Amino acid sequence: MATIKDVALRAGVSVTTVSHVVNGTRHVSPDGRERVEQAIRALGYVPSAVARSLKRNTTHTLGMITPNSSNPYFAEIVRAAEDRCFGAGYTLILCNTDDEPRRQSMVLQVLAQRRIDGLIVVSSGDDAGLPALLAGLEMPTVLLDREIDTLPCDLVETAHMNGALLATRHLATLGHRRIACIGGPRGLVPSEQRIAGWRLALAEIGAGSGHTPEPEADELLWHGDFTSESGYACMHALLRHTPRPSAVFVANDLMALGALCAAHECGVDVPGDISVVGFDDIELARFSSPPLTTVAQPKQRIAALAVDMLLERIEGRRADPRKVVLQPELRVRASSGAAR
Template identity: 50%
Template structure:
């Protein structure tokens, strides 16, 4: 691989002159610039990004840390971040923590060693050590989706509580009262906010929640399947609010295995509005905002911070996107659930 000294030798100039041409750091005569540029083309010379970043103290690179890269929601969110960064001339280093706080901290160290200009973090649950580590980070930080307690950073998220309230109210307005709820891990702030929205909607309508009608799961399709199976074989709800779309998709499978018609025997609604939900059968009703839009907003918020370092005493921004109800084919009026008999084990 050609070096800057190779270019200088071919062009017949000093390597500092080559550096001035590459970085536009000082005026160079048109004749000398032409010689250097010709040598660069002939040698296929690629300037060192590391060296240039050390000089400029910027890399045009941001880090993105997500808790589960296999979840379509985070894949779509990452695409929104990537597209917005590309428009602004930034590259993205993607890291998946697998919902493991230790792996999350390890990736954070790697990203800092890469001299990123800023960081977007979707936290893997509660992690006091992560908050303390990020607090010592000099690069701008934007937290997306899940708040990190104890960290003073810009936050971009959807209104989780209102979204869950909208989803539950939708089921109540369809005439359902025996409603099951599948939550994500209770240790995450997202699950707590969505649970609160569910409880608030039920309380406002004076509807009692049946014993065992709230089941904790893990935000995965398999987890939603298991939780819905538990509900169908015990509580027998006429409707289910799933704390995310993947769990809602798992619930569709559990209903189909039991011969339940959706929405005739049981309505199912999710949360997040992932693209896959449009292509299930029936199409999954949901609440949320397109994940790409959240990713786009997070990236633009971070790039603003990179361009304008936060002034002393300036407050972190909290940007909350309003949720939208998408009533599709998986929710409908109450009817028929009393005739359901669970399949034999």
């Protein structure tokens, strides 16, 4: 492999001159620059990214931490973030935490050792030590999807409660009154906000009919963990409930796909016997059977904003923390229909 010394020898210049041409750190005469560039092409010389980063104190590398890279929602976010990074001349290093706080802490330390320029974080579960750990890294950080109240850094997320309101109100307009909810994990902010939106919509239904809905909302609430398996199990439990709800809002699309599978196994028609609405609008939602009505998060815009906000901080164009909350939209498909 050619070295910088080989390039200098072939071009008939000093190693310092080659360095200035490669790094653009000082003016080099057109003749000298041409000889160096010809030598680089002839020898196939590749400058050391590590050496250049040490000299410039930047690596043009960003880190991103997600709780579960097998979840299509996060996979689509990561893909969009990678595209945005590539367009800006940055490389993205992705780390998966499997929603384990201990693993999250270890991943953060590894990324810091790799001298990344900034970090995008989708936090894992209930990690009380995360704010102090992120603050100790002293690098630009953007939180995505999951807010941390005690950490003064940038945030971009969807209005989760509003999305759940859209979903449950849609079911109400179709005539449904017993609307169940398969929520996500307890204590996880997006999950709690989506459940809160469902509760608020139930209260609206009760107020509109002049009485409090029966039974109480808690009797219509099941908790999953945002996986298809948990949605499948919760739907089986829901279908055994008496009297059976006529509709269910599911707090993410993966659980909704599991719920559709459970309904099919039980011979329950969707939407004839029970309507199902999800949340996220992952690509698979259009290809389920039936195609899933769901709340669409603006994933491309979320990812692009997260990268752009991070680059603003890295490049010194902004110092104050910024919070951006994007509004979701309802995508009506065949899994929701009029109540019988």
